[in-house]
Amino acid sequence: MNHENQRFYLYPVWIRIWHMVNALLCLILIITGLSIQFSNPGTMVKFSAAVSVHNIAGIILSISYALFFLGNLFTPNGAYYVIPVKGFITRLKKQFIYYTIGIFKKEDAPFPVNEESKFNPLQQVTYVVLMYGFVPVIVLTGWGLLYPEITVNSFVGFSGLDLTDLLHIFAGFTISIIMCVHVYFCTIGKSPVSNFISMINGYHESH
Ligand code: HEM
Numbered sequence: 206m207n208h209e210n211q212r213f214y215l216y217p218v219w220i221r222i223w224h225m226v227n228a229l230l231c232l233i234l235i236i237t238g239l240s241i242q243f244s245n246p247g248t249m250v251k252f253s254a255a256v257s258v259h260n261i262a263g264i265i266l267s268i269s270y271a272l273f274f275l276g277n278l279f280t281p282n283g284a285y286y287v288i289p290v291k292g293f294i295t296r297l298k299k300q301f302i303y304y305t306i307g308i309f310k311k312e313d314a315p316f317p318v319n320e321e322s323k324f325n326p327l328q329q330v331t332y333v334v335l336m337y338g339f340v341p342v343i344v345l346t347g348w349g350l351l352y353p354e355i356t357v358n359s360f361v362g363f364s365g366l367d368l369t370d371l372l373h374i375f376a377g378f379t380i381s382i383i384m385c386v387h388v389y390f391c392t393i394g395k396s397p398v399s400n401f402i403s404m405i406n407g408y409h410e411s412h
Pocket residue numbers: 215216220224227228231282285328332335336340380384387388391400401402403404
């Protein structure tokens with residue numbers, strides 16, 4: 206089916222506000238996180254300022270994540286995050302072949318965007334792993350580092366705090382990489398900026 210020049214209202218106001226706050230906080234957390242990690246001999250932000258800003262942004266991110274979680278639980282947006290198991294690998298392959306071959310031959314997308322299907326299979330799995338895997342891990346480990354007294358002392362012979370720190374850094378690194386890939390893939394729209402405009406006005410433009 207060709208959805209030429211069709212517009213679909215896919216991003217409700219709450220998703221747009223959540224996403225803007227979330228993206229901004231993630232950028233702040235990445236800059237301050239890197240400044241803490243590479244504080245010697247000193248990087249972008251002064252160590253003490255980086256720690257304070259990172260902690261505050263992390264607390265706001267926790268609240269914003271809780272609101273996203275509740276929003277997806279109680280509004281129809283959550284349905285886009287439910288992955289149908291049957292034929293999942295076949296659908297993933299189809300999308301992968303489209304991104305690596307079909308798109309360069311100007312073929313039609315195998316999963317055109319509409320109200321029933323907002324995300325293609327690769328987007329869907331990425332968003333689910335990100336929002337229900339890495340983001341909760343980074344939030345929970347962040348609280349564990351902020352309040353070390355609530356973190357387990359040791360786990361299979363390793364320091365609980367060291368493991369929490371490792372998990373936090375691993376999640377942060379992975380989210381940063383996914384974010385770069387995410388922003389790049391967002392440029393593959395009707396025009397290079399149309400997906401970014403969608404996140405401002407709520408309408409997806411199909412091509
Ligand atoms: C500067 C940073 C970012 C930009 C410019 C950006 C841009 C966009 C755009 C244009 C869309 C709509 C197109 C689409 O559905 O693929 C989108 C959707 C989405 N983005 Fe981002 N993004 C950024 C950062 C992030 C981060 C850090 C996360 C998560 C940690 C994230 C998670 C999501 C999710 C879950 C959706 C789908 C929301 C829904 O409709 O339910 N984004 N992003």
